[in-house]
Amino acid sequence: MPGGCKPIELSERQETILRIVKDEGPITGEHIAEKLNLTRATLRPDLAILTMSGFLEARPRVGYFYSGKTGNQLLGEHIRKLTVKDRKSVPVVCQEETSVYDAICTMFLEDVGTLFVVKEGGVLVGVVSRKDLLKSSMGNQDLQSIPVGIVMSRMPNIITCSPDDTLLSAASKLISSQVDALPVVKEREGGDDGPEVIGRITKTTVTKAFVELGEGATV
Structure with a gap:
């Protein structure tokens, strides 16, 4: 992207998680793990990264939601928080x-x-x-x-x-x-x-x- 900020790059598995949550959210971590034939523990780091980065939102006893924000939007929000x-x-x-x-x-x-x-x-x-x-x-x-x-x-x-x-x-x-x-x-x-x-x-x-x-x- 000429002249723009470098977007956040996600792994293939993280991109897959995003697609699942976007299509089926709210969805629990257990259900995401089942769809990927993985354990919840294996997915925990990916879910943590996606949540902390702002791609996903998590609510207790409900599951994960897709935030709808692009990588550049999230980067822009982070820039505006620098003091x-x-x-x-x-x-x-x-x-x-x-x-x-x-x-x-x-x-x-x-x-x-x-x-x-x-x-x-x-x-x-x-x-x-x-x-x-x-x-x-x-x-x-x-x-x-x-x-x-x-x-x-x-x-x-x-x-x-x-x-x-x-x-x-x-x-x-x-x-x-x-x-x-x-x-x-x-x-x-x-x-x-x-x-x-x-x-x-x-x-x-x-x-x-x-x-x-x-x-x-x-x-």
């Missing part, structure tokens, strides 16, 4: 007083494209990108004398996300805002001076998550 707090990485930060030279060195050593500028308590005050630092380095300026605070984007003009946001919503913000990274923030109790940075979500974060989903789609 920022489960995928965020450690933020790379600096202070307003940090020189542009030192910020460039930090960005290079940490292999990141964005630095979050914080003050005491990890409070977010700005963001500086690779593009910001590149602009400031043009010309014959002394990069060690220029503080990051002069070239950074300041709050509240910064797009952020929270730990409870979905990864999908964070990805949408990355695309719509045309930025490479989002600071993950939480509100501080009694903190009127701004939110605290507790992580970061980048385009690489999102890409890794979708690659893992694709590679883990085969059951």
